[in-house]
Amino acid sequence: MSTQKPAADRLRPRSFDEVCGQSHLVGPRGVLRRLCEKGRIPSMIFFGPPGTGKTTCASIIAESSGMELRRLNATTASLSDVKEIAQETAGMFGQGGILLYLDEIQYFNKKQQQSLLEYLEDGRITLIASTTENPHYYIYDALLSRCCVFEFKPVSAKDMVPLLSRHAKDLCPAGVSEDALSYIAGCSAGDVRRAVTLLDCAASLAEGEITVEVAHELLPSIMSGCFDRDDDVHYDLLSCLQKSIRGSDPDAAVFYLAKLLEGGDLISPCRRLMVIASEDIGAAYPMAAVIVRACVESAKELGLPEARIPLANAAIMLATAPKSNSAYCALDAAAEDIRSGLGQSVPTHLKSPLFKGYKYPHSYPDHWVDQQYLPDDVKGKKYYAFGDNKTEKAAEAYWKNIKKK
Numbered sequence: 001m002s003t004q005k006p007a008a009d010r011l012r013p014r015s016f017d018e019v020c021g022q023s024h025l026v027g028p029r030g031v032l033r034r035l036c037e038k039g040r041i042p043s044m045i046f047f048g049p050p051g052t053g054k055t056t057c058a059s060i061i062a063e064s065s066g067m068e069l070r071r072l073n074a075t076t077a078s079l080s081d082v083k084e085i086a087q088e089t090a091g092m093f094g095q096g097g098i099l100l101y102l103d104e105i106q107y108f109n110k111k112q113q114q115s116l117l118e119y120l121e122d123g124r125i126t127l128i129a130s131t132t133e134n135p136h137y138y139i140y141d142a143l144l145s146r147c148c149v150f151e152f153k154p155v156s157a158k159d160m161v162p163l164l165s166r167h168a169k170d171l172c173p174a175g176v177s178e179d180a181l182s183y184i185a186g187c188s189a190g191d192v193r194r195a196v197t198l199l200d201c202a203a204s205l206a207e208g209e210i211t212v213e214v215a216h217e218l219l220p221s222i223m224s225g226c227f228d229r230d231d232d233v234h235y236d237l238l239s240c241l242q243k244s245i246r247g248s249d250p251d252a253a254v255f256y257l258a259k260l261l262e263g264g265d266l267i268s269p270c271r272r273l274m275v276i277a278s279e280d281i282g283a284a285y286p287m288a289a290v291i292v293r294a295c296v297e298s299a300k301e302l303g304l305p306e307a308r309i310p311l312a313n314a315a316i317m318l319a320t321a322p323k324s325n326s327a328y329c330a331l332d333a334a335a336e337d338i339r340s341g342l343g344q345s346v347p348t349h350l351k352s353p354l355f356k357g358y359k360y361p362h363s364y365p366d367h368w369v370d371q372q373y374l375p376d377d378v379k380g381k382k383y384y385a386f387g388d389n390k391t392e393k394a395a396e397a398y399w400k401n402i403k404k405k
Contacts, residue, residue: 013056075107085098238269
């Protein structure tokens, strides 16, 4: 049996122009591309789902910068491995600088992460660390403050198809149908590596042209029907989930949540549920955001299939909770005035350090005193209107009583 590199490695892009998706980072005006063009390579943290180009971009950056690329995986690496790489800067191979790509950095503990600071500060190592987790939760603050953080997003099927099409003939001389390419891209949940691997396996199975039927044999049944060629079905499901919760329909809410989870997507419904808690429930039940956050964190720690249990609780709670978008609407109204150029100068008594003329509310009865907070040109503007739910009506009655006194 002959051995060769996995398809994802064989087909790995060699330039930003070949990278699939991530236009906000590597497109014509992408921030990573512009940094490389200017020859300014800071230490960086890449975070995002698997198969979205983090390792690929690190390799391209190292190649364009002239630095020696060294790779470590935090699941198996130790401090001695980092020190060994740092020592290379004293030799001929490290004269151009060393770029250390540290994968899964969240598995380094605080002491291990702190050990990297010395090498970053004296310039011996430029770090690119990657993680699938939110870096603000898992990475030591002192290290985080020395790095630029870039988010890699799931790649849409539409962006994935051209890459698969380019390489299909190398994998299968008989070719591949457009429907099969779209099907493979759509069923890969934003993971380019998964799509390329599926294409490679399909090429091995196909007795001629790669067809949808051949590709379908390689996919678990849970993936079927949850994504389409343009990713429209996926985003439609997220929209349906939010609209069902907004419409207070718990049955529809759990149906669309189940569709998303059965498609193998955990991150998107987690994010959407957190948005819903503040956008659609909001001030009517302020604890909704806290409860959903707890359910989401539990789901992420558990992983699928158990993650479905706390997420189901969150969806039902949101669907049956009172609704209000008053806070969201108030913010939008204020933002519109700010974009129009209003409110440039804040009241003098609110400015530090003297706060001349400021009245401290806690020194007054009921902890309230009448004074101006808005800038002069929007003085008296009403952005927030109390909602017609029990919580906000109670707050409205309370403040009317206080201010009447």
